[in-house]
Amino acid sequence: MLTRQELLDHIASGNKNLSEMDLSGLDLINLNLSGLDLSAVDFTNTNLSWANLSNSDLSYSGFANTSLRYANLTGVNLRRASFIETNLTSTNLTNANLSGVTLKSAILKNTNFTGADLSDVSLSYQDLTGIDFTGASLKGANLRNTKLKGAILLNTSLAGADFTDANLKGVNLSGVDFSKFNEINTDFTYANLKDVNLTNANLEGADLKYANLSGANLICANLKGANFTGASLKNANLGYFSDFKDATLKNANLDNASIQIVYINGAGSRDLMKVKFLSFLNSSGEMCSQLRF
Secondary structure (H helix, E strand, O other): OOOHHHHHHHHHOOOOEOOOOEOOOOEOOOOEOOOOEOOOOEOOOOEOOOOEOOOOEOOOOEOOOOEOOOOEOOOOEOOOOEOOOOEOOOOEOOOOEOOOOEOOOOEOOOOEOOOOEOOOOEOOOOEOOOOEOOOOEOOOOEOOOOEOOOOEOOOOEOOOOEOOOOEOOOOEOOOOEOOOOEOOOOEOOOOEOOOOEOOOOEOOOOEOOOOEOOOOEOOOOEOOOOEOOOOEOOOOEEEOOEEOOOOEOOOOEOOOOEEOOEEOOOOOHHHHOOOEOOOEOOOOOOOEOOEEO
16 A cells, blocks of 8 residues: 555656555545546545546546545546445536446535436435536436436436436426436426427326426326326327326316327316317227327
8 A cells, every 4th residue: 555655756757557556545635646547446535635636547446435525537537436435525527437336325415427427327315406417428327216406407318317206306307308218206396397308208106296398298108197287288299108097187288288199097087178189089098199288
């Protein structure tokens, strides 16, 4: 295991290769470690607060119980790194590669993930309130039971992410592609889902009270038991085989929403009284065609 001074001497000599070294337990606060090969390094219990690690290779490194508060990790390669109980408060991870990392019990308060690659990362049960994911990739990410209230997800790639039981209350998701998503029991109350793509999405039991779904594409979506109370579905495309069984549509705005072949059995017929049916069979599970609200 190197001492802090030995580490500084190593860097000063011009050697940028620190791969597989043991740097555990060191005080490296405010140190410049940018542009180095730090792959597979052991940073357990190390203090890296305010350190500059930008553009370094930190893939497969371990950060258990490490402090990275206010550290600069922009452009860093962190593929398959481990952040168990790591403090990432106000850490800058802009454009970092975090694909496949472990973030178990990590502290993510005010962490900046702008443009970061978080593909296949598990963030389940994390408090991500107010986190900035602008332009980031969360493809295949596990976001079950996460708190995302106030999070910024503009231009974020979310293909295949799992939002089961997640809290997205009031989040701006305008234009996001949620096709083929799993959002069972997800809280979307007051969320902005304008023009989102929810094709083949599973929204069973989702809470969409007062959400803005105007212009949304819900073709073939599973909407069983979803709550659309007070939601705006103006100009939404409820398309083919959308399933509204036992959904609540009380006071929902359905102006100019369109449906072709839909299941509405138990969808609250009183809530549908203002619907203008151009043609349909019945609400017992048979197909409806060319409906227009």
